[in-house]
Amino acid sequence: MKRGLQIAFFGSSLVSAYWNGAATYYRGLIRALHDRGHRVQFFEPDAYERQRHRDMEDPPWAEVVVYGAEGTAELERALESARSADVIVKASGIGVFDEYLEAVVPELAGPNTLCVYWDVDAPATLDRMRLNPSDPFHGQVARYDLVLTYGGGNPVVEGYRAVGARQCIPIYNALDPGTHYPAAPDSRFEAALGFLGNRLPDREARVEYFFLDAAARLPGKQFLLGGSGWGDKPMPGNVRYCGHVYTRDHNAFNSTPTAVLNISRESMARYGFSPATRVFEAAGAGACLITDLWEGIEDFLEPDQEVLIAADGAQVAEHLAELTPERARVMGASARKRILQEHTYAHRAAQLESVLVGYSFPSYRGAVL
Known part of the structure; x- marks a missing residue:
């Protein structure tokens, strides 16, 4: 046997x-x-x-x-x-x-x-x-x-x-489609853009560059930061920090904001071909994903159709300023379909x-x- x-x-x-x-x-x-x-x-x-x-x-x-x-x-x-x-x-x-x-x-x-x-x-x-x-x-x-x-x-x-x-x-x-999937919106996570990641030396400067800078450029929009270690970090007034987000809440976190941001750690962005777990979690939840620029992203999601690419905080802000709820839903659905077909x-x-x-x-x- x-x-x-x-x-x-x-x-x-x-x-x-x-x-x-x-x-x-x-x-x-x-x-x-x-x-x-x-x-x-x-x-x-x-x-x-x-x-x-x-x-x-x-x-x-x-x-x-x-x-x-x-x-x-x-x-x-x-x-x-x-x-x-x-x-x-x-x-x-x-x-x-x-x-x-x-x-x-x-x-x-x-x-x-x-x-x-x-x-x-x-x-x-x-x-x-x-x-x-x-x-x-x-x-x-x-x-x-x-x-x-x-x-x-x-x-x-x-x-x-x-x-x-x-x-x-x-x-x-x-993606584990049995764990990460679309969820009902949750008022705790309402925002124009959400980012979820722990505060690490190899990430902090890039969070400032892509997330906090974008928030400062769009004072009329709400931004949501989740993850451990950010409590004493100076932030623009339109950024709300929600602390550690348990895995059971990741689907709601990804399903609620208009868009979700992925920020690679510096070393991973430099080597490329290193999609973080949050890329697949967000796509599995049908989120509209904005990611920092790194080599190899097109092997996983098609730019402008399944994911939005930003080289800096200014481009993150530009994407958000132009993003309609309808386009966000279409892109999120397209990303989810691609991931389910090729990347589970x-x-x-x-x-x-x-x-x-x-x-x-x-x-x-x-x-x-």
Whole structure:
């Protein structure tokens, strides 16, 4: 009888999106893998108050194992439990024991076990390694059977090859249509333009450039900012800050404003081909999306038909000044149709299977691939 793969996944968090932008990506992919007959154990640390800010219970499509962040005893037990998996994944940006896990996980590789480094912020990782030749990850990259990234295209693939990766393949963000979909407007999120993103050093200047500058240019329109860490940020008077927005409210957040803004972090914009999860969340909700300019956007959405492109805050303001509610609805519907046809997590899971089947490990021969 054929069976699916057993996958052990060490990541930041599956059950909490609190200061954890990768949560949507993990959930969509892992749910789609489960739907295709695979079993996932997700190991995450009790760190950064994420367990206190859960936005979901343990799901039926993955086994969640939480280990302590104060010492390595529980982590060692988790690693021992993962040893029997067909695929063991070390994701980037866990936040605790990253260097330790990067070194230890490849030791679990073998004829029946594939070890994967999954980088959910490859531009930042590659920049960090370029700037620091002593970064310990230089010595670990080539020990992994495979590097996966959630974006970056050829610039990231070539960057990882240059630092010794055996193979690097992007598995892009996507839409889970069962999670992100059009919702009824919610008065909490009424605005001409909404932006949702945590305050991070690699993002803050671009939020000023694209979002706050646009707000200052259109004092008669209301702007809405969501995400953690912006409470003490000086803002124009027409910007309303609503704080952390739980995943359960993302559909309403994306469905209510006239348009929703995507702002790539600086490193992702520079590498290109790195659509954030909010691009697919917004499109899935049928939102009219305005995005900053980055190479590769046309691979996901057609400019001027399915998405509006802005090079700066002035162009964001121009789009908003000209945007009618009717055009916003048409563009949002077109974006949703495109994403459903080409960019769901079901598409990504099928792609991932085609990658894994290329490895002739004995345990894969009986897998449902």
